[in-house]
Amino acid sequence: MVWLTWRQHRVALLIGVLLLVFYAFILLGRNYDAFTFQFEVVMLLPLLVAVFVGAPLVARERAQRTHYVAWLQGTSRTRWLVIKLALVAAGVLVLATVLAFLEKALQDMLMGYGPFYIWSRYLVTGPVVVGLMLFGLMLGVLVGSLTRRSILAMALTFVLCTTCIIVFNNEYQYLVPPHVEYMEYHGNGYWGPQQGELVTYAGFADRQGQETGDIHGYCDWHDSASNGNINKCIRDLNLQWKTVYQPEENYWPLQYAGGALLLVFSLLFGILAIIRVRTIRD
Secondary structure, X not given: OHHHHHHHHHHHHHHHHHHHHHHHHHHHHOOHHHHHHXXXXXXXXXXXXXXXXXXXXXXXXXXXXXXXXXXXXXXXXXXXXXXXXXXXXXXXXXXXXXXXHHHHHHHHHXXXXXXXXXXXXXXXXXXXXXXXXXXXXXXXXXXXXXOOOHHHHHHHHHHHHHHHHHHHHHHXXXXXXXXXEEEOOOXXXXXXOOOOOEXXXXXXXXXXXXXXXXXXXXXXXXXXXXXXXXXXXXXHHOOEEEEEEEOHHXXXXXXXXXXXXXXXXXXXXXXXXXXXXXXXXX
């Protein structure tokens, strides 16, 4: 099983090692022109792992009917899949962990050369990038266990994994309670985020804290008598300025919370895939 798994996934492992070499080249050579390209590559990694490693893991075996070779030689379905998952997941975990450490070193280097918005690399560093890689792998395995067609499994995995990453990217800031601040507005401009803050809302709210959203539309609906005069509307409705944000010191708590959530889902997907394989009748 170990030799067979190695033969099936050695190309993917080689690509992962080459990526780490590329990262080391950036760090040692301080090639800043490559930073944008490197970021885009790392952002795609969980998706690539899901589609090209996870999805075919079971679906390809079923399509080629090679899983019977193991099953008919006395290897149980559960043991067969657990061994394959453990070996592949271990490889992904090692590569993702090294990648996370290299990304952390890259962040430290960037911060040493001037202001750096740390939140822009939330998905590609720390526990989150490790969690995303394992999440993509296990999601692909689960989807692949539901069909014997590799291409279909890969297409479904691509759609589902992309959707999950987008949702996670839009919602992770709420894994740790954000800070909320209110200010009185006196018609002298708007307050924006401070250096290092991740702002999820900066706008007006009523005295109960309900956010108004677009102030022009809100005033047109709630205070038509203001005739488009925003300052008059704000005074008439007694609105205040509200800022919801995550301070920079919450970056690592959010990393650990996000990574833990992704690992829980990864474990759940792995268990569901094992249950599904145990019930396959073809």
